[in-house]
Amino acid sequence: MQASEFYESLEDEADLQLRENGDLRHLLTLKGLDHELIMRLLDRSEELLSHTGDIPARNEALAGRTVANLFFEPSTRTRASFDLAAKRLSADVLNLDVNTSSRKKGESILDTIYTLQAMQVDVMVVRDASAGVPAYICRNVNEHVCILNAGESDVSHPTQGLLDLMTIRRHKGEFSGLTVAIVGDIAHSRVARSAAQGLHTLGVGELRLVSPPALAPDAEELPYARILYDLDEGLRDADVVMALRIQRERVGNLDGIPGIDEYFANYGVSHERMKLAKPDAIVMHPGPMNRGIEIESSLADSSQSVITEQVTNGVAVRMAVLEHVCQGMSKPC
Ligand code: CP
Numbered sequence: 001m002q003a004s005e006f007y008e009s010l011e012d013e014a015d016l017q018l019r020e021n022g023d024l025r026h027l028l029t030l031k032g033l034d035h036e037l038i039m040r041l042l043d044r045s046e047e048l049l050s051h052t053g054d055i056p057a058r059n060e061a062l063a064g065r066t067v068a069n070l071f072f073e074p075s076t077r078t079r080a081s082f083d084l085a086a087k088r089l090s091a092d093v094l095n096l097d098v099n100t101s102s103r104k105k106g107e108s109i110l111d112t113i114y115t116l117q118a119m120q121v122d123v124m125v126v127r128d129a130s131a132g133v134p135a136y137i138c139r140n141v142n143e144h145v146c147i148l149n150a151g152e153s154d155v156s157h158p159t160q161g162l163l164d165l166m167t168i169r170r171h172k173g174e175f176s177g178l179t180v181a182i183v184g185d186i187a188h189s190r191v192a193r194s195a196a197q198g199l200h201t202l203g204v205g206e207l208r209l210v211s212p213p214a215l216a217p218d219a220e221e222l223p224y225a226r227i228l229y230d231l232d233e234g235l236r237d238a239d240v241v242m243a244l245r246i247q248r249e250r251v252g253n254l255d256g257i258p259g260i261d262e263y264f265a266n267y268g269v270s271h272e273r274m275k276l277a278k279p280d281a282i283v284m285h286p287g288p289m290n291r292g293i294e295i296e297s298s299l300a301d302s303s304q305s306v307i308t309e310q311v312t313n314g315v316a317v318r319m320a321v322l323e324h325v326c327q328g329m330s331k332p333c
Helices: 003-016 035-048 077-088 109-117 133-138 158-172 190-201 231-235 260-267 307-327
Strands: 066-071 092-095 123-128 146-152 179-183 206-210 226-228 240-243 282-284
Touching: 003 133, 035 158, 035 190, 035 307, 066 077, 066 109, 077 092, 077 123, 077 146, 077 158, 077 307, 109 123, 109 133, 123 133, 123 307, 133 146, 146 158, 146 307, 158 190, 158 240, 158 282, 158 307, 179 190, 179 231, 190 206, 206 231, 282 307
Parallel strands: 066 092, 066 123, 123 146, 179 206, 179 240, 206 226, 240 282
Antiparallel strands: none
């Protein structure tokens, strides 16, 4: 498939997720979500946010609904936060153990989906290493079933994008005056793609994507971003710095990518490097982190870091998304 055909197929996915009234039936990508809908989801996430040590926010929005978590790739944050979010909205929750499921006996993904659909599962939260799987499932489920993309290959991670936007908005307010630098393995990062799409829709002042040339994205894909190979240039006067994990499982061979020490020296986000950014710049990372490779360990734990806030915000965002899609379901509770 040509690059242009691939990007057109992503446009189709953006249409597939919307109801006629513009609300979400599924959530596959932040591409195609308008400013108003993203803001509505962020505003609701704020209302549902509970801080560490609080009794978590709870309601009965999903009482009578069933949410299934289907993670065909490893996860800690996304899986745990969807699980907690659904339970805090009073849903029944099924966490399918893929390693002991019939997929290990060769059952197709669609037969697994049809089986769960026959058990009245309403929402399926799907993570998969292959591009296109969430959209493929969307095209094959019953009218009342909703699919939420919990991380799709290197293509999309929309709830991560929303929690990143929420975290930036809580610290910085308006997006139009901000310079955001995303640093690291951009080429293989669904996190970078979703963050870039959301930041663009919300009118970010300047978006910089900083990586070694071998890990840079295709310029055609994100034409509104500045692609940079020099970390110092990328960090200068930035308001927000997001370090990305080196995606060893997706990189294949490491040709053209420096060794670990060299990588940290050239592209590691460190206290010293952060002196180039604005003094009140925040440091983000989606996790899991390779401490000492893409980020200096002590910086990740410093007062500049908002990494644990990102995790906390993730539960609220996933609650807001679950509420939103279930409000629009044809089947009453
Ligand atoms: N950020 C993120 O998606 O983390 P997990 O892989 O732990 O879900």
